[in-house]
Amino acid sequence: xxxxxxxxxxxxxxxxxxxxxxxxxxxxxxxxxxxxxxxxxxxxxxxxxxxxxxxxxxxxxxxxxxxxxxxxxxxxxxxxxxxxxxxxxxxxxxxxxxxxxxxxxxxxxxxxxxxxxxxxxxxxxxxxxxxxxxxxxxxxxxxxxxxxxxxxxxxxxxxxxxxxxxxxxxxxxxxxxxxxxxxxxxxxxxxxxxxxxxxxxxxxxxxxxxxxxxxxxxxxxxxxxxxxxxxxxxxxxxxxxxxxxxxxxxxxxxxxxxxxxxxxxxxxxxxxxxxxxxxxxxxxxxxxxxxxxxxxxxxxxxxxxxxxxxxxxxxxxxxxxxxxxxxxxxxxxxxxxxxxxxxxxxxxxxxxxxxxxxxxxxxxxxxxxxxxxxxxxxxxxxxxxxxxxxxxxxxxxxxxxxxxxxxxx
Amino acid sequence: xxxxxxxxxxxxxxxxxxxxxxxxxxxxxxxxxxxxxxxxxxxxxxxxxxxxxxxxxxxxxxxxxxxxxxxxxxxxxxxxxxxxxxxxxxxxxxxxxxxxxxxxxxxxxxxxxxxxxxxxxxxxxxxxxxxxxxxxxxxxxxxxxxxxxxxxxxxxxxxxxxxxxxxxxxxxxxxxxxxxxxxxxxxxxxxxxxxxxxxxxxxxxxxxxxxxxxxxxxxxxxxxxxxxxxxxxxxxxxxxxxxxxxxxxxxxxxxxxxxxxxxxxxxxxxxxxxxxxxxxxxxxxxxxxxxxxxxxxxxxxxxxxxxxxxxxxxxxxxxxxxxxxxxxxxxxxxxxxxxxxxxxxxxxxxxxxxxxxxxxxxxxxxxxxxxxxxxxxxxxxxxxxxxxxxxxxxxxxxxxxxxxxxxxx
Numbered sequence: 001x002x003x004x005x006x007x008x009x010x011x012x013x014x015x016x017x018x019x020x021x022x023x024x025x026x027x028x029x030x031x032x033x034x035x036x037x038x039x040x041x042x043x044x045x046x047x048x049x050x051x052x053x054x055x056x057x058x059x060x061x062x063x064x065x066x067x068x069x070x071x072x073x074x075x076x077x078x079x080x081x082x083x084x085x086x087x088x089x090x091x092x093x094x095x096x097x098x099x100x101x102x103x104x105x106x107x108x109x110x111x112x113x114x115x116x117x118x119x120x121x122x123x124x125x126x127x128x129x130x131x132x133x134x135x136x137x138x139x140x141x142x143x144x145x146x147x148x149x150x151x152x153x154x155x156x157x158x159x160x161x162x163x164x165x166x167x168x169x170x171x172x173x174x175x176x177x178x179x180x181x182x183x184x185x186x187x188x189x190x191x192x193x194x195x196x197x198x199x200x201x202x203x204x205x206x207x208x209x210x211x212x213x214x215x216x217x218x219x220x221x222x223x224x225x226x227x228x229x230x231x232x233x234x235x236x237x238x239x240x241x242x243x244x245x246x247x248x249x250x251x252x253x254x255x256x257x258x259x260x261x262x263x264x265x266x267x268x269x270x271x272x273x274x275x276x277x278x279x280x281x282x283x284x285x286x287x288x289x290x291x292x293x294x295x296x297x298x299x300x301x302x303x304x305x306x307x308x309x310x311x312x313x314x315x316x317x318x319x320x321x322x323x324x325x326x327x328x329x330x331x332x333x334x335x336x337x338x339x340x341x342x343x344x345x346x347x348x349x350x351x352x353x354x355x356x357x358x359x360x361x362x363x364x365x366x367x368x369x370x371x372x373x374x375x376x377x378x379x380x381x382x383x384x385x386x387x388x389x390x391x392x393x394x395x396x397x398x399x400x401x402x403x404x405x406x407x408x409x
Numbered sequence: 410x411x412x413x414x415x416x417x418x419x420x421x422x423x424x425x426x427x428x429x430x431x432x433x434x435x436x437x438x439x440x441x442x443x444x445x446x447x448x449x450x451x452x453x454x455x456x457x458x459x460x461x462x463x464x465x466x467x468x469x470x471x472x473x474x475x476x477x478x479x480x481x482x483x484x485x486x487x488x489x490x491x492x493x494x495x496x497x498x499x500x501x502x503x504x505x506x507x508x509x510x511x512x513x514x515x516x517x518x519x520x521x522x523x524x525x526x527x528x529x530x531x532x533x534x535x536x537x538x539x540x541x542x543x544x545x546x547x548x549x550x551x552x553x554x555x556x557x558x559x560x561x562x563x564x565x566x567x568x569x570x571x572x573x574x575x576x577x578x579x580x581x582x583x584x585x586x587x588x589x590x591x592x593x594x595x596x597x598x599x600x601x602x603x604x605x606x607x608x609x610x611x612x613x614x615x616x617x618x619x620x621x622x623x624x625x626x627x628x629x630x631x632x633x634x635x636x637x638x639x640x641x642x643x644x645x646x647x648x649x650x651x652x653x654x655x656x657x658x659x660x661x662x663x664x665x666x667x668x669x670x671x672x673x674x675x676x677x678x679x680x681x682x683x684x685x686x687x688x689x690x691x692x693x694x695x696x697x698x699x700x701x702x703x704x705x706x707x708x709x710x711x712x713x714x715x716x717x718x719x720x721x722x723x724x725x726x727x728x729x730x731x732x733x734x735x736x737x738x739x740x741x742x743x744x745x746x747x748x749x750x751x752x753x754x755x756x757x758x759x760x761x762x763x764x765x766x767x768x769x770x771x772x773x774x775x776x777x778x779x780x781x782x783x784x785x786x787x788x789x790x791x792x793x794x795x796x797x798x799x800x801x802x803x804x805x806x807x808x809x810x811x812x813x814x815x816x817x818x
Contacts, residue, residue, distance in 0.1 A: 056741065057737060057740040057741050058739075058740040058741070058747055058749055059736050059737060059739070059740035059749060059765065060740075087733070088732075088733055088736065088766070088767055090766055091749075091766075092750075092766075095766075127733040128732075128733060128767055236737065237733075237736075237737055237740065310719070310805075314810055317810065323497075323537075324496070324497055324536040324537055324646075327468050327497065327646075328466060328468060328645065328646055330467075330468070331466040331467040331468035331469075331646065332465065332466050332467070338467055340467055340468060340500075341501075356468065357497070357499055357500075357501075357504075358497055358498075358537055396719075396810060397810065398807055398810050398811070401723055401726070401805060401806065401807050401810055402807070
């Protein structure tokens with residue numbers, strides 16, 4: 001968690017609306033959840049611009065459909081609830097899930113004096129249960145009266161479900177005498193926690209930008225951060241990340257595009273790493289770096305094959321320098337160009353595989369010392385090209401199974 | 410385990426050669442392994458024909474390279490050792506791994522009076538250790554003297570590593586007054602057990618066939634059996650399956666191709682299911698059946714995405730009818746044609762998702778009753794086409810992590 005720097009033009013508020021407490025009794029929530037913040041509004045100054053990216057899962061939840069639909073309006077507010085994902089509740093016209101998402105937007109719009117289309121809704125929590133609408137009716141007007149510029153840390157709390165800690169990050173840079181600030185919050189345990197595992201992130205800046213500029217910057221940043229973390233390869237029905245620019249600094253990002261992209265990348269990368277580190281059951285933070293493939297896609301294919309291999313992940317949990325498992329995962333990657341004799345594998349700085357075979361300098365002691373660390377870098381060279389791609393993941397522990405097998409039951 | 414019917418023209422022998430006992434002390438093998446059979450020879454009558462399929466993993470082990478190389482000769486013998494995979498030991502010309510594999514073939518050839526090229530070597534066990542050649546030198550001549558027609562059950566034992574039970578299957582059919590028999594043995598815990606997880610299978614028949622016919626039949630059978638079982642998506646460097654036809658029945662499979670294929674399919678499917686059921690850590694046997702996709706490939710993509718989802722697998726372990734996890738896995742399958750409103754999902758005969766949404770007839774009680782069973786069928790309809798593909802898998806249990814984290818350390 002990093003200190004969140006306030007963004008001029010962004011006010012917000014969070015409340016305990018009783019949503020986490022309102023669930024069907026077949027779902028055993030932690031009793032402490034009943035006391036937690038679970039509903040927030042973020043209000044954006046006039047002329048703010050918002051971009052967003054959403055889950056690629058075909059079965060996206062009702063709020064995702066509504067947010068996509070409203071993104072082309074002048075977005076002025078985000079409404080975010082935790083405790084209920086409004087997913088699997090119907091996304092067809094006239095179905096309860098979609099109706100409820102639209103109704104939440106209407107309530108927020110009414111209390112803020114804006115149009116319903118200017119509100120983006122986000123939900124995270126258990127799936128298959130209707131949104132407890134009374135919780136929204138009872139609290140949205142109150143929230144609208146409590147909006148303040150320094151409430152973002154409370155929103156960072158209110159969007160959490162089973163996360164252990166808030167995830168926050170800020171970055172600043174100067175353009176002449178003026179300072180541009182980017183601040184972001186996130187939630188998610190990287191699909192370690194199934195029904196509540198949605199990854200949500202909300203990022204704000206006082207830069208001035210067109211939606212096209214923002215969308216491009218956000219897509220680039222997400223591709224290098226949230227899209228590069230993986231715990232188990234599963235994706236949620238509710239994943240979303242938004243970026244809102246209030247323009248309060250009066251500096252257009254067109255004048256500082258590289259610096260803005262760099263600062264935004266730093267924020268999303270920090271948030272993504274915080275998500276991985278908060279994964280319950282995770283005992284290791286692992287970077288897999290693949291170099292030299294004939295394309296970016298080839299490097300990523302190898303990186304994800306290794307990152308998703310349960311055999312590699314259990315070896316990481318056991319701090320076992322089991323290079324055979326890494327080699328076997330590289331070998332089954334679905335790429336055309338791989339040549340055994342061009343593959344080198346390093347654990348930290350220790351070379352374990354040289355030209356496709358066990359390095360002659362390698363010893364178990366060297367490998368074990370690297371694997372005992374809590375942060376591990378596995379570097380895999382698959383050729384001589386100038387490509388380099390990184391993904392981040394965790395180990396596979398007893399607690400992963402425990403959490404995912406016992407949750408809900 | 411099924412009764413193994415003897416195949417005329419096939420003799421074999423197995424011995425405790427001390428290979429499992431000869432490993433580097435850094436590898437903690439079960440002390441009982443020292444007493445187990447670990448080296449076998451199968452000798453095939455003159456004019457026998459052999460076909461084989463091998464691992465697709467780019468990093469295949471030395472014996473796999475040698476077996477591929479010798480497959481085009483008139484194969485007369487298989488030599489199989491457990492306890493050491495001769496993998497990661499060097500596959501280039503002049504390297505120890507490759508040299509040792511060739512030397513084993515030479516020893517067998519000499520003791521049987523055949524050419525070295527007529528021997529296929531297979532190895533399974535720990536990787537990264539040189540083959541203990543003295544164990545082979547001391548025992549191969551003895552084995553050659555002990556060859557008998559009714560020793561195949563001992564070979565089924567001798568090829569095991571961490572498997573709990575032998576895997577055997579036989580099938581017979583009549584052509585006129587004559588009977589054709591197919592008998593097969595297998596080992597493997599479906600990559601549940603990492604370094605020793607190689608899947609090996611050896612199948613024998615008294616039918617008469619050309620190598621082309623045999624290879625076609627074997628490829629078809631393997632595609633519908635061994636290639637459809639998955640525990641964790643990992644594949645081994647040593648996987649292999651051979652089919653030898655002695656011709657002793659004097660019935661050509663050209664005259665009974667459909668019956669032969671059907672009987673062979675039954676043998677490989679039975680062996681594949683026995684492998685899944687023997688996976689340590691596996692508490693469920695799960696069939697995933699996907700219907701109606703616009704191609705076979707689409708059906709398989711959906712089936713494997715569900716089968717490999719750790720969230721689905723932990724839910725199966727917990728007997729939790731978590732339909733949201735299945736739906737989310739279907740939704741992230743990488744196929745172009747999927748339409749939400751065409752997706753139906755069944756647990757056994759209970760419909761859980763109808764046209765992409767929770768079925769109105771579904772109750773938690775109905776779902777839980779299905780999930781409590783030890784054999785579970787998940788049927789997923791993704792369209793109206795005539796396609797249907799099945800894969801088989803297991804749940805993801807504490808023991809999976811325990812076995813894979815603790816093994817070797």
